[in-house]
Amino acid sequence: MKKKQDIPFTFGVNIPDATLDKYDNHIIRTLSSMQGQYFDTESYEAMLLEDDQVLYEVFEIKRPEIAGELLTGLSVVHPGKVGDEFFMTKGHFHTVLETAEVYYCLQGEGYMVMETPEGDWAVEELRPGRVLYVPPRWAHRSVNSSADEDLVTFFVYPGHAGHDYGTIEEQGFRNLVVEKNGRSKIIDNPRWRHQEERK
Numbered sequence: 001m002k003k004k005q006d007i008p009f010t011f012g013v014n015i016p017d018a019t020l021d022k023y024d025n026h027i028i029r030t031l032s033s034m035q036g037q038y039f040d041t042e043s044y045e046a047m048l049l050e051d052d053q054v055l056y057e058v059f060e061i062k063r064p065e066i067a068g069e070l071l072t073g074l075s076v077v078h079p080g081k082v083g084d085e086f087f088m089t090k091g092h093f094h095t096v097l098e099t100a101e102v103y104y105c106l107q108g109e110g111y112m113v114m115e116t117p118e119g120d121w122a123v124e125e126l127r128p129g130r131v132l133y134v135p136p137r138w139a140h141r142s143v144n145s146s147a148d149e150d151l152v153t154f155f156v157y158p159g160h161a162g163h164d165y166g167t168i169e170e171q172g173f174r175n176l177v178v179e180k181n182g183r184s185k186i187i188d189n190p191r192w193r194h195q196e197e198r199k
């Protein structure tokens with residue numbers, strides 16, 4: 001008899017509710033977990049005083065966090081802005097840098113903002129039906145540029161990848177996605193400082 005974890009299984013993705021019909025872990029990230037990440041700190045502090053609102057949620061299917069396994073789940077970024085900057089995820093490098101990730105966009109509109117430790121950067125559009133391949137070494141953050149709709153993506157990444165949030169918390173991403181004259185615009189982050197330059 002095989003161990004229970006090795007039996008194939010299925011699960012459903014509910015759209016437009018943006019949930020999985022089965023999941024093991026539900027992560028809720030609120031405004032207060034994004035300290036220092038938004039450019040407009042004044043707006044950030046003012047919003048936080050008002051309400052520590054939910055920015056995004058992640059529903060995870062638990063599997064052993066080892067090479068050979070795949071971790072899957074649903075990421076739901078809610079619509080909204082801090083100042084002119086759209087709601088976004090914390091963003092991370094994988095602890096094991098040489099690991100990739102696939103995102104499949106199911107609902108909404110937005111961007112994946114990415115960069116490497118070497119300072120290369122890329123921004124790709126997310127919309128329903130688009131698949132994004134994030135190669136090894138690229139940090140990634142999803143940004144919801146819709147005024148009223150959740151950005152929902154399904155993700156798959158290697159079990160041993162791990163998350164390094166600290167590097168991004170310190171240096172930020174090189175690009176910001178802001179609203180300008182009713183449209184989304186990708187701009188340089190004036191506060192971005194490359195890891196190498198800080199040394």
Ligand SMILES: [Fe+2]
Pocket residue numbers: 092094101140157
């Ligand atoms: Fe990732």
